[in-house]
Each structure stands twice: as C-alpha cells, then as structure tokens.
Amino acid sequence: MTVSIRSRLLLLVLSVWVPGVLAVLWFVINNDAAERQALQQVAAGSLLLLGLAMWAAFWMAGRITAPLHSLNQAADRMQAGELVATHSTEIAEYNEVAAALTQAADGLRSSRSELEREVAAAVKRTREAEQRISRSQHIEALGRLTGSVAHDFNNLLGVISNSAHLMQRQSTAAELQVPLDATLRAVGVGSRLTKQLLRFAAQQPACARPIDLADALHELRDLLQTVTGVRTEVTVAVAPGTPRVSVDPNELELALTNLSLNARDAMPLGGHLRLQARRAHDDEVPDLPDGDYVLITVSDDGLGIDDEVAGRLFEPFFTTKEAGQGTGLSLAQVMGFCVQAGGTARLTSTEGLGTTVSLLLPACERTTAPVGTAAHHSPVPSIEGARLLLVEDNDDLAEVTEALLSRLGCEVRRVVDPQGALRLIADEPAFDVVLSDIKMPGGMDGLGLARVLRDAYPHLPVVLISGYTTQTLAGEDFVVLDKPCQPSRLVAALHDAIEGPAGQL
Numbered sequence: 001m002t003v004s005i006r007s008r009l010l011l012l013v014l015s016v017w018v019p020g021v022l023a024v025l026w027f028v029i030n031n032d033a034a035e036r037q038a039l040q041q042v043a044a045g046s047l048l049l050l051g052l053a054m055w056a057a058f059w060m061a062g063r064i065t066a067p068l069h070s071l072n073q074a075a076d077r078m079q080a081g082e083l084v085a086t087h088s089t090e091i092a093e094y095n096e097v098a099a100a101l102t103q104a105a106d107g108l109r110s111s112r113s114e115l116e117r118e119v120a121a122a123v124k125r126t127r128e129a130e131q132r133i134s135r136s137q138h139i140e141a142l143g144r145l146t147g148s149v150a151h152d153f154n155n156l157l158g159v160i161s162n163s164a165h166l167m168q169r170q171s172t173a174a175e176l177q178v179p180l181d182a183t184l185r186a187v188g189v190g191s192r193l194t195k196q197l198l199r200f201a202a203q204q205p206a207c208a209r210p211i212d213l214a215d216a217l218h219e220l221r222d223l224l225q226t227v228t229g230v231r232t233e234v235t236v237a238v239a240p241g242t243p244r245v246s247v248d249p250n251e252l253e254l255a256l257t258n259l260s261l262n263a264r265d266a267m268p269l270g271g272h273l274r275l276q277a278r279r280a281h282d283d284e285v286p287d288l289p290d291g292d293y294v295l296i297t298v299s300d301d302g303l304g305i306d307d308e309v310a311g312r313l314f315e316p317f318f319t320t321k322e323a324g325q326g327t328g329l330s331l332a333q334v335m336g337f338c339v340q341a342g343g344t345a346r347l348t349s350t351e352g353l354g355t356t357v358s359l360l361l362p363a364c365e366r367t368t369a370p371v372g373t374a375a376h377h378s379p380v381p382s383i384e385g386a387r388l389l390l391v392e393d394n395d396d397l398a399e400v401t402e403a404l405l406s407r408l409g410c411e412v413r414r415v416v417d418p419q420g421a422l423r424l425i426a427d428e429p430a431f432d433v434v435l436s437d438i439k440m441p442g443g444m445d446g447l448g449l450a451r452v453l454r455d456a457y458p459h460l461p462v463v464l465i466s467g468y469t470t471q472t473l474a475g476e477d478f479v480v481l482d483k484p485c486q487p488s489r490l491v492a493a494l495h496d497a498i499e500g501p502a503g504q505l
Contacts, residue, residue, distance in 0.1 A: 150194045150467065153190065153194050154191075154194055154466075154467030154483045154484065155394045155396075155397050155467075155483070157187050157190050157191055157194070157467075157483070157484045158397045158400075158401070158467075158483050158484040158485075159394075159396045159397050159400050160183060160186075160187055160484075161184065161187045161484035161485075161486075162397070162400040162401050162403075162404045162484070162487075163400050164180050164183045164184050164187070165184075165404060165486075165487045166400065166403055166404045166407060167180055168180055169404075169407055170407070187484055191467075191482075191484060194467060208246045208247050208248050208341070209246065209247075209248075209249070210244045210245070210246050210364045211244055211245050211246070211247055211249055211252065211364075212244050213238050213242055213244065213245065213277045213294065213296070214238040214242065214277075216249065216252065217236045217238055217256075217275055217277060217296075218236050218238075220236075220253060220256055220275075221234055221235075221236045221275070223253070223257070224256065224257065224260045224273070224275070227257055227260045227261060227264065228260050228261075228263065228264040228273055229264060229270075231267075231269065231270025231271075232263070232264060232267060232270050232271055232272070232273050233270075233271075233272050233273065234260075234273045234275070235272070235273070235274050235275070236275045236276075237274070237275070237276045237277075238276070238277045238278070239276075239277065239278035239279070241279065242277050242278050242279055242294060243279060243292060243294055243363035243364065244294075244363070244364045245294050245341070245361040245362065245363060245364055246341070246362070246364035247337070247341045247361060248337075248341075251333075251337045252337070254333060254337070255333060255334045255337045255338075255359065256275070256298065258330035258331070258333055258334055259298040259330075259331075259334060259357050260273060260298070261330065262330060262331070262355075263298065263300035263302060263355070266300055266302030266303050266304070266354075266355060267300055267301065267302040267303075271300055271301045271302055271354075272300070272301050273298070273299070273300050274297070274298070274299045274300075275296070275297070275298055276296070276297045276299070277294060277295065277296045277297075278294070278295055279292065279293075279294060279295070279363070280292075280293040280294060280295040280360055284360070285360060287344070288343065288344060288360065289342075291362055291363070292362070292363035293343060293360050293361060293362055293363055294360070294361050294362075294363050295358060295359070295360055296358070296359040296361065297356055297357070297358050297359075298356070298357045298359075299354060299355070299356040299357075300354050300355055300356075301353065301354040302354050302355060303351070303352065304349045304350050304351040304352055304353050304354055304355055305349045305351065305355065306349075306351055307349075310347055310348070310349045310355075313331050313347055314331050314332060314334075314335045314345065314347070315332070331345075331347075331357075334357065334359070338359050338360065338361060341361050341362065342361070342362040343359065343360040343361040343362055344360050345357060345358065345359050345360070346358045346360070381491055381492055381495035381496070382409065382491075382495065383405075383408055383409060383410055383491055383494050383495050383498070384408070384409025384410070385409060385410075385411070386409075386410050386411070386432045386433060386494065386498055387410075387411045387413075387430060387431050387432045387433075388405060388410045388411065388412050388413070388431065388432065388433050388434070388435060388494070389412075389413050389414075389415070389421060389424065389425065389431045389433075389434045389435070390402055390405070390412055390413070390414045390415070390435050390436075391414075391415055391416075391417070391418060391420075391421045391434065391435070391436035391437060391440075391446065391449065392414065392416070392436075392437050393416050393417060393437065393440045393441060394437075395416075398414055398416070402414050404487065405435075408487070408491060410494075413428075413431075417440055417441075417442055417444075418436070418440065418442070418444040418445070418446065418448060418449035418452075419442070419444065421434065421436070421449060422449070422452065422453075425453070425457065425460070429457070429460075431460060432461075432498050433460070433461050433462070433463060433494055433497050433498050434449075434450075434453060434460060434461070434462045434463070435463050435465065435494065436449055436450065436462060436463075436464055436465070437464075437465055437466055437483075438464050438465070438466035438480070439466055446464050446466065447464065447478070449462070450462040450464060450478050461497035461498060461500075462478060462479075462497075463478075463479045463481065463493050463494055463497050464478050464479065464480045464481070465480070465481040465482075465483050465485060465490075466480065466481075466482075466483055467482060467483035467484070479493050479496075479497055481493055
C-alpha cells in the first residue's frame with residue numbers, strides 16, 4: 001500500500017498528539033475541579049499546537065511534493081523525447097536526482113537522434129540496393145530478350161543472305177546484280193547491328209588476341225578521321241611502355257568507332273578528338289580485380305552533358321538524340337565490350353567543355369607470333385560430292401541453306417533437332433560432315449550434339465553455326481561460324497573439316 005507524504009506527516013503528528021490528549025483526559029476525569037480547569041487550559045493549548053503542527057505538516061509536505069511532481073513531469077518529457085529543464089531547490093537530494101535526470105535526457109535525445117540518422121541512412125541504402133537490384137534484373141531480362149530477338153533476326157538475315165547468294169549463282173541477268181548487291185550490303189549492316197545487340201546481351205563470343213595499342217590506335221586514326229569528318233582533328237597518343245590488351249580487335253574498333261561518332265555529334269562545328277592510352281594507376285581501378293590494367297581515353301571538346309543524363313548513357317537503348325537518329329546501343333556496346341574483356345567503362349562530362357569516356361582493360365604481357373603475315377594463296381576449296389547432315393530447326397533457313405549447299409554440289413540430308421540427327425546417323429553413318437545450328441529448342445542444343453558425336457563418332461567432323469549463344473566456347477575445339485555466314489567461308493570451313501582431323505580447326 002502506498003501512502004503520500006502528507007498522510008505520513010499527519011500520521012506522525014497524530015501519533016504524538018493523541019497519546020497526550022488521552023493522558024490529559026485521564027487526568028481531567030480523576031482530579032478535582034481546579035485541576036480540571038488547569039488541564040482544560042492545557043488541552044486547549046494542545047489543540048492549538050495540534051493545529052499548528054498540522055499546518056506545518058501540510059506546508060512541509062507541499063515543499064517536498066512539488067519538486068517530486070516536477071521530477072515526474074521531467075520524466076514524462078524525457079520519455080517523449082522533449083528537452084528536460086529542472087529548477088534548483090533547497091533539497092539537495094532533489095537537485096542530485098534532477099541533474100541525473102537532465103543528463104540522462106540529453107543522452108537519450110542524442111542517442112535517439114543518432115538512431116534516427118542511422119535508420120534513415122539504412123533505409124536509404126536499402127532503397128538504393130533495391131533500385132540497383134531492380135535495375136540489374138531489368139537489364140538482365142532486357143539482355144535475354146535482346147539476345148532472343150537477335151537470334152531470330154540472324155535467322156532472317158541468314159535466309160536473305162543465302163537466298164541472295166543462291167540467286168547470284170542461278171541467274172546471270174545483269175539487272176539483278178544491283179538489287180542483289182544492295183541486299184547483301186543490307187545483310188552486312190543488319191549483321192553488325194545484331195552483333196551490337198549481342199554484345200549488350202553479353203552473348204556474343206569474343207575472339208580475343210593480344211593487341212599492341214601503339215600500332216592498333218594509330219592504324220585506326222585514319223578510319224576515325226573519316227568517321228568524324230574534316231572539321232574534327234583526330235590525334236592519337238600512346239604512352240611508352242603501355243602493355244598490350246587481350247581483346248577482340250573487331251570489337252575494339254567498333255567501340256572506338258561508336259565513341260567517335262558520338263563525339264562527332266557532340267561537336268557540330270568541329271573540334272578535337274583525342275585518343276590516349278597508358279598503363280592505369282592503382283587508384284583508377286579500385287572496383288576491379290587485382291592486376292595490371294590499361295586506360296584508353298576518348299575525349300572531345302564538344303557540348304558536354306549534365307550529370308543526370310551522364311549517369312544513364314550506358315543504359316541500353318537510352319539516347320539523347322532525336323527519334324530515328326540513334327539506337328541507344330553504342331555506349332551499351334562499349335560497356336559490354338569492356339566488361340566481357342574483364343574491365344569496365346566510365347564517362348565524365350562537363351557542359352560546354354566536353355566529354356571523356358575511359359576504357360579500362362586488363363593488361364596482357366603475352367607474346368604471340370606476328371599477325372597478318374602473308375600466306376600463300378590456296379585454290380578455292382570444293383565440297384562437291386560431300387554427304388552433309390544439316391541440323392536446323394528454322395524451316396525457312398534450313399530450306400534455303402539446303403538449296404545453297406546442294407547448288408554447291410553437296411548431298412544434303414536435313415533434320416530439325418539433335419535427337420533426329422543422332423537417330424539418322426545411327427541408321428546412315430556414311431556422312432562426311434555435320435553442319436548444326438547451336439541454339440535449338442529441347443534438352444540438347446547444337447553444342448551438346450557436337451560433344452556427343454565427338455565421343456561416339458570421333459571421325460565425323462562437326463561444324464557449328466550461330467549468331468547467338470549463352471554458352472561459353474572456351475576450351476572447345478569445334479569450328480563455330482557466325483550467322484549469317486558468307487558462302488565462301490562456309491565452304492572453306494566445311495572443306496577443312498572434311499579434310500582435316502574431325503572436329504579440329
């Protein structure tokens with residue numbers, strides 16, 4: 001049971017006064033009248049003293065309870081996170097408690113503010129991480145869609161290309177040569193576009209080899225000068241001792257061409273385009289695996305762009321150009337090229353001063369035999385009379401490819417999937433070569449078919465053809481042709497496969 005301070009003081013006063021009153025009453029009852037009168041005076045005085053004591057008790061209780069109520073209110077404010085301010089009193093114990101309460105309130109407010117900042121920062125980091133994950137998933141899904149579209153587009157280009165070449169072989173009419181040549185040029189343009197799409201989708205296998213940038217960039221200068229036009233001055237500077245890089249030279253050329261085209265558009269009145277290469281410093285590659293890197297920068301003094309737009313330029317299909325003026329794939333190709341090579345790309349820009357794109361590529365110190373040495377010219381190979389098994393699930397492409405190969409003198413049998421190929425080979429093992437697309441529906445694709453045939457029929461060569469594959473071909477020794485493929489390259493690859501050891505280049 002809890003008792004207030006006032007009640008305790010009243011009980012204390014009564015505990016002293018009541019026994020005295022009882023004693024006075026006893027004396028009054030047991031003594032004569034004179035003594036009673038004196039005792040009555042004493043009783044009256046005691047009553048007066050009792051009143052004074054009760055008043056003093058109430059006054060003292062008020063002086064004690066008021067600070068306690070103040071402490072209670074301060075505790076409520078501290079619990080609510082408000083500022084706690086207490087007043088000094090004559091009670092030392094109260095002052096000590098009030099000081100401790102104020103100090104605790106200040107610490108609690110500071111801790112709460114720090115906690116709120118940490119929670120806000122954690123929420124911000126979580127949202128940024130969710131946005132990065134969402135963006136990464138979006139780009140990954142877009143990459144898969146792009147790769148699938150590129151595959152279908154390559155099949156269409158294959159149909160057009162093979163049909164045009166077949167028409168060229170079957171017709172000698174001069175009036176057909178111009179449209180056929182235009183058709184084949186359009187196929188070439190479409191093929192380059194699909195390669196950009198596949199580079200963005202990270203599904204275009206690269207043919208990397210060590211490149212000496214001192215030679216490669218200077219050789220590209222004339223091409224880039226032609227691309228940018230006479231109003232733009234193109235200069236190349238490669239620092240002495242710059243290591244070589246192991247990249248696909250065609251993709252390097254494409255990346256630098258894309259950047260030069262963007263620079264040209266950013267300098268409508270002309271300007272200066274600078275290509276520079278040197279060994280990257282350690283502080284320039286903090287987010288890449290350990291190792292040596294080469295930094296290639298492409299800088300212009302064009303219009304520049306603001307930071308918000310600059311942060312989106314590597315996004316696929318994002319472009320600052322007007323509708324119909326750009327595909328939004330050029331910088332996506334640059335980033336895809338660098339990432340596939342094991343590096344990355346960065347962009348900095350200042351409005352009115354220009355833009356710099358930096359390509360960070362792993363250094364390569366390996367030595368190789370000189371590229372481009374003259375080779376003796378061999379006669380045009382022939383595959384006439386070869387028994388060929390064509391594995392292609394696209395009916396239109398398979399039909400025109402079969403017609404072209406038959407026109408070239410092959411005896412062609414066609415199936416639509418690897419399972420059908422395995423059954424046919426088991427029944428008719430006398431094939432000279434197998435030509436198979438890589439990407440096909442079902443449990444086995446063309447690469448899986450090639451592996452099975454290599455084990456089961458080691459003397460049966462397999463040539464693969466594809467414009468799209470999600471599988472790495474590193475370590476594989478199969479011949480892989482791009483789709484669409486020039487008939488001369490196709491004939492050469494089939495001839496070499498038939499004449500050489502099965503499955504080897």
